[in-house]
Amino acid sequence: MRANIVFLGTGGDAHVVGQQLRSCGGLLITSGDTQIHVDPGPGSLIMAKACNQNLRLNTGILVTHNHLKHCNDVNQVIEAMTHAGLDKNGVLISNKTLVEGTEDLAPYLTDFHRSCLERSIILEPSRKAGINEIDIQAIAARHSDPNALSYKLIAPNFSVCITGDTGLDEDLARFYNADVLILNVQHPGENHHDGHLCTEEAAQIVKAAKPKLAIITHFGTKMLNTDPGFEAKVIQQRSRIKTIAAADGLMVNPISFSTGKPII
Ligand SMILES: [Zn+2]
Numbered sequence: 001m002r003a004n005i006v007f008l009g010t011g012g013d014a015h016v017v018g019q020q021l022r023s024c025g026g027l028l029i030t031s032g033d034t035q036i037h038v039d040p041g042p043g044s045l046i047m048a049k050a051c052n053q054n055l056r057l058n059t060g061i062l063v064t065h066n067h068l069k070h071c072n073d074v075n076q077v078i079e080a081m082t083h084a085g086l087d088k089n090g091v092l093i094s095n096k097t098l099v100e101g102t103e104d105l106a107p108y109l110t111d112f113h114r115s116c117l118e119r120s121i122i123l124e125p126s127r128k129a130g131i132n133e134i135d136i137q138a139i140a141a142r143h144s145d146p147n148a149l150s151y152k153l154i155a156p157n158f159s160v161c162i163t164g165d166t167g168l169d170e171d172l173a174r175f176y177n178a179d180v181l182i183l184n185v186q187h188p189g190e191n192h193h194d195g196h197l198c199t200e201e202a203a204q205i206v207k208a209a210k211p212k213l214a215i216i217t218h219f220g221t222k223m224l225n226t227d228p229g230f231e232a233k234v235i236q237q238r239s240r241i242k243t244i245a246a247a248d249g250l251m252v253n254p255i256s257f258s259t260g261k262p263i264i
Contacts, residue, residue: 001157004030005180007250008047010228012186012196012218017069021224023047023248024069027162027182027217028058031155034132036060037077038151038162044073045080051249055080060090060131064141064164065148066097066105069218074098075113085116091131092120095138095147105145123149139175141166143195152178158258161211165218167193168201173208179258181211182246184218188226196220199231203238210241212257217246 008025011017017024025047026039037044037058048055058081063071074092081090092114099114099122101107114120121129124147125140134155141148143165152161152175161178165186183202186192190200196218197205206214214235219228228245236243 001032001255002030003155003158003253003255004028005160005182005252005254006030006051006053007217007246007248008051008053009041009043010217010219010246010248010250012069012184012223013220015221016219016224017042022219025073026070028053029153029160029254031134031157032132034059034134034155036062036131036134036153038062039064039070039164040073040077041069042072044077047248051251058090061092061094062136062151063092063094063098064150064162065095065143065145066101066108067145067165068108070164071098071108074108075110078113078116082116085112088116089118091129092117093123093129093131093136094120095145095149096122096124097145097147102146125149137175139172140169142169142172143167150176152176154178158254160254161209163197163205165196167195168197168204170204170208173205176205176209177211178209179212180252180254181206181209181214183214183216185216185231186218186220186223188223188231199234203235206235206241206243207239212242213252214239214241214243215246215252216243
């Protein structure tokens with residue numbers, strides 16, 4: 001069965017993305033015929049083409065929260081997936097803010113693009129939904145979008161957890177158990193309590209969650225200067241779990257790291 005994770009970007013702050021030191025198009029997760037685009041930020045389309053991926057084949061889109069680096073291209077990706085609504089299809093799973101906004105944040109999803117979809121589902125923490133054979137579980141995240149989510153995807157042959165943007169919450173780490181854990185680690189070092197993870201906090205999470213493989217992504221300026229590969233090694237040493245730094249265009253076969261057992 002086809003299984004793949006493709007990183008369409010690994011940038012995580014305004015400088016890195018603004019200067020295009022790294023792109024910010026999210027990632028594609030494929031299981032069989034199901035292709036899910038997670039956090040389609042700026043650069044989704046051009047990176048999909050560069051990585052030889054076809055967004056028309058998306059079956060679903062998953063958005064962790066309503067910040068531009070995570071959903072800037074959501075409307076355009078829906079157009080690519082649905083031929084601008086001529087072929088009404090696909091499922092969007094998102095947090096509440098992307099669709100309804102908050103007092104401080106206007107929603108980035110347009111009503112027209114929502115109408116192009118077969119379904120749009122708003123998840124709250126601990127709630128589940130499905131896209132074909134993939135079960136998707138929402139986990140609370142600690143971020144400046146108050147409704148931000150992390151997600152766990154359980155496919156027939158592998159599971160992947162995506163933290164999205166979140167600060168450390170030790171109570172939540174137990175929900176991150178999956179074959180592959182993808183963490184947004186914006187900062188190197190320690191002591192960044194700003195709704196993003198740093199290396200030290202990521203190491204604590206990886207040690208507690210015990211995935212088969214941890215992948216760090218969403219890098220800020222200091223992280224790029226320090227070298228994400230070095231920070232991944234620090235996490236690996238602290239957690240004793242294989243940890244790598246994502247690069248734009250990185251492809252990983254998640255089945256290689258699967259236990260073969262469904263994780264509930
Ligand atoms: Zn954010």
